[in-house]
Amino acid sequence: MRLDKFICKSTELTRTEAKKSLKRGKLKVNGEVITNAATQVHENNHITLNGQELQARSSRYIMMHKPLDTICSNVDEVHPSLLNFVDVDKAFDLHIAGRLDVDTTGLVLITDDGRWSHNIISPKKQCNKIYRVWLRDPVEQSIIQEFKDGVQLQGENSLTKPAELVIVETDNNDYREVLLTITEGKYHQVKRMFAAVRNRVVGLHREQIGEIKLGENLAPGEWRYLTKDEVESIN
């Protein structure tokens, strides 16, 4: 990781303060003064600040139940960032592994481990994401096959990757609630997939990422650390 990031991970300094210490020549990597904040370092390097050895804090892995009207961003905009709800040290150093729209609720994974989140986001890794979707119009059975074969989204060069659609049996059985499993995360993907088959998403909730399910007792806005098994299930 970058040296300035390593300093933040192992001290209480902000990124700006870390850069200042670097400029002042206070930092040594394996005995050599380093002033370039972008220098790549590894946890096995011997890194000292003012002569004190630095140890990086271990990475953090969090699940959160995203409420409506919050955004998956590291800065507040019209709506607040959901990181405001995560009351840990330096919450805004964390990032969100797979964003949800402002009007989508459900499972969000938050971490400061870029390699781990890459395994969730990268289309090559084919990590499943399961969404519960509420629709304006009843779905027809033929959509199951259409989604399996891939649909053409506006502005994209290729069809969507195979997706699994299951129609949920509800009390009134009106075919307006489905579970959709996708492995990609294109911009507004679920909404655009239903638009491609002339339907419209009226409610969207993410239930699962890979093997990690949204905890049933997490109310909107609540979060918890992932268990070791949950962290290791993403690879």
Ligand code: URA
């Ligand atoms: N697809 C969407 O359209 N929106 C989301 O928030 C997530 C997936």
